[in-house]
Amino acid sequence: MLDLEFMRLAFGAGIVVGLLAPAVGFFLVQRRLSLVGDGIGHVAFAGVALGYLLNLPLVLTALAVSVAGGLSIEWIRARRRTAGDQALALVFYTGIAGGVVLVSAAGALNVNLFQFLFGSILTVTRGDLAVIAALGACALVLVALLYRPLVAVVVDEEGARVAGLPVALLNSLTVALAAVTIALSMRIVGILLIAALMVLPVIAASRIAWSMRSTIVLGMGIGLGSVLTGITVAYYANLPPGATTVLVAAATVLIAETWSAVRG
Amino acid sequence: MPLALRLDDTSFSYGHGPPVLRDVDFEVDRGEFVAIAGPNGGGKTTLVRLVVRLEEPTSGRVEVFTRKIGYLPQRAQAGIDAPLTVRELVTAGRASRTRLFGPLAGADREAVRQSIDRVDLTPQADRRLATLSGGQQQRAFIAKALAAEPELLVLDEPTTGVDVEAQDAIAALLQRLRDELGMTVLYVSHEFGAVERFVERLVLVRGGIVFDGPPSALPGVWHDPSHTHA
Numbered sequence: 389m390l391d392l393e394f395m396r397l398a399f400g401a402g403i404v405v406g407l408l409a410p411a412v413g414f415f416l417v418q419r420r421l422s423l424v425g426d427g428i429g430h431v432a433f434a435g436v437a438l439g440y441l442l443n444l445p446l447v448l449t450a451l452a453v454s455v456a457g458g459l460s461i462e463w464i465r466a467r468r469r470t471a472g473d474q475a476l477a478l479v480f481y482t483g484i485a486g487g488v489v490l491v492s493a494a495g496a497l498n499v500n501l502f503q504f505l506f507g508s509i510l511t512v513t514r515g516d517l518a519v520i521a522a523l524g525a526c527a528l529v530l531v532a533l534l535y536r537p538l539v540a541v542v543v544d545e546e547g548a549r550v551a552g553l554p555v556a557l558l559n560s561l562t563v564a565l566a567a568v569t570i571a572l573s574m575r576i577v578g579i580l581l582i583a584a585l586m587v588l589p590v591i592a593a594s595r596i597a598w599s600m601r602s603t604i605v606l607g608m609g610i611g612l613g614s615v616l617t618g619i620t621v622a623y624y625a626n627l628p629p630g631a632t633t634v635l636v637a638a639a640t641v642l643i644a645e646t647w648s649a650v651r652g
Numbered sequence: 653m654p655l656a657l658r659l660d661d662t663s664f665s666y667g668h669g670p671p672v673l674r675d676v677d678f679e680v681d682r683g684e685f686v687a688i689a690g691p692n693g694g695g696k697t698t699l700v701r702l703v704v705r706l707e708e709p710t711s712g713r714v715e716v717f718t719r720k721i722g723y724l725p726q727r728a729q730a731g732i733d734a735p736l737t738v739r740e741l742v743t744a745g746r747a748s749r750t751r752l753f754g755p756l757a758g759a760d761r762e763a764v765r766q767s768i769d770r771v772d773l774t775p776q777a778d779r780r781l782a783t784l785s786g787g788q789q790q791r792a793f794i795a796k797a798l799a800a801e802p803e804l805l806v807l808d809e810p811t812t813g814v815d816v817e818a819q820d821a822i823a824a825l826l827q828r829l830r831d832e833l834g835m836t837v838l839y840v841s842h843e844f845g846a847v848e849r850f851v852e853r854l855v856l857v858r859g860g861i862v863f864d865g866p867p868s869a870l871p872g873v874w875h876d877p878s879h880t881h882a
């Protein structure tokens with residue numbers, strides 16, 4: 389399997405995605421914003437479509453549009469102009485509808501959009517892997533450096549505000565990191581399924597962990613294991629890798645729930 | 653005695669609604685232990701949210717003469733799914749005193765340890781918050797507020813949901829902390845009986861300040877019968 393270059397590229401990208409998605413998703417889950425990843429995923433589709441229209445690298449246009457969409461959700465939510473789920477719905481549907489219109493305008497409705505929506509291990513190029521590795525490493529380093537203030541905000545947002553922490557900036561950074569994760573992950577897991585990889589490993593980890601720090605570390609381990617298992621199973625069973633990865637992650641939630649219930 | 657805070661002719665409304673607080677004049681000296689009581693909806697939480705600058709007054713002026721504020725919000729609970737230890741909770745309270753980036757410095761770890769020790773939770777420091785009693789959880793949140801080494805400690809309903817004995821223990825703890833650390837303490841509760849014997853000043857809030865003086869000057873009918881030592 390590893391004799392094939394496309395599999396090596398897929399595993400390389402998968403390692404970055406498997407570690408990064410739960411590390412960023414942890415902060416969304418704790419802020420009860422698990423579905424933000426889904427919303428940004430739909431906006432990423434508009435970014436892919438824009439790339440087709442402007443003939444630009446799709447990862448970069450998806451990245452730019454995802455970050456803009458994520459910051460829009462946070463901006464609307466933070467100003468309480470509308471409820472959080474309504475802000476999400478607004479960006480969610482605008483993203484997917486905008487994507488369809490842009491793809492149509494680019495005359496690209498006949499291209500294989502499935503690879504972006506649900507992921508494909510055949511589509512990762514060396515250039516993609518370089519971008520994914522570089523940006524993924526930067527995002528992971530940022531999460532590690534800002535771990536304490538990010539935790540302070542998720543534990544008690546008002547307390548953090550009173551203490552003088554830059555809460556708005558930290559919240560914006562969290563959704564921007566989510567947007568980067570989604571844009572980097574769309575080749576492997578797909579933009580409709582990546583949100584699951586940000587959430588499910590964290591849920592599984594929280595059932596068996598003994599602290600916040602152990603939750604995030606276990607979540608990253610479960611995410612990595614899910615991606616590597618998902619890609620391997622997908623290769624041998626000729627299944628879509630994104631969906632297979634998400635099913636593996638969902639299975640870890642069931643196992644963790646069962647273990648937690650048995651442990652009492 | 654220098655002032656810790658001052659509200660000058662302050663009013664507040666949520667949106668275009670009726671005023672929650674009207675024409676409040678309120679001063680607190682440094683080192684005072686003040687209980688703020690009143691009925692639900694009377695505006696006592698709004699008053700302290702103005703003090704900690706989570707709300708801005710509709711009119712008037714709010715001045716707080718320190719930036720070192722520890723705040724325990726109403727119904728404080730870590731609304732998160734991840735298991736959270738006491739030490740992690742208290743470390744989160746230290747965030748304002750540390751550099752933004754990187755791991756916790758040794759002095760900050762020591763400050764966290766001391767805060768946990770001050771509320772007598774050292775044996776539980778690495779236990780999950782969810783496994784502690786209601787009174788212990790509240791003490792953990794007080795330790796979180798202490799971790800920032802505040803000059804002004806604002807506690808909004810810190811004894812809600814805990815039994816009378818735990819309320820008394822928390823009140824005694826706050827008195828001890830005030831004496832040891834010289835902090836100004838604002839203690840908001842609709843059940844002020846637990847702190848009545850400790851505070852110099854009791855402020856009753858009902859749309860404005862309707863009583864401000866020593867608890868001994870409070871008309872007998874307003875005393876809280878649930879705390880017999882008062």
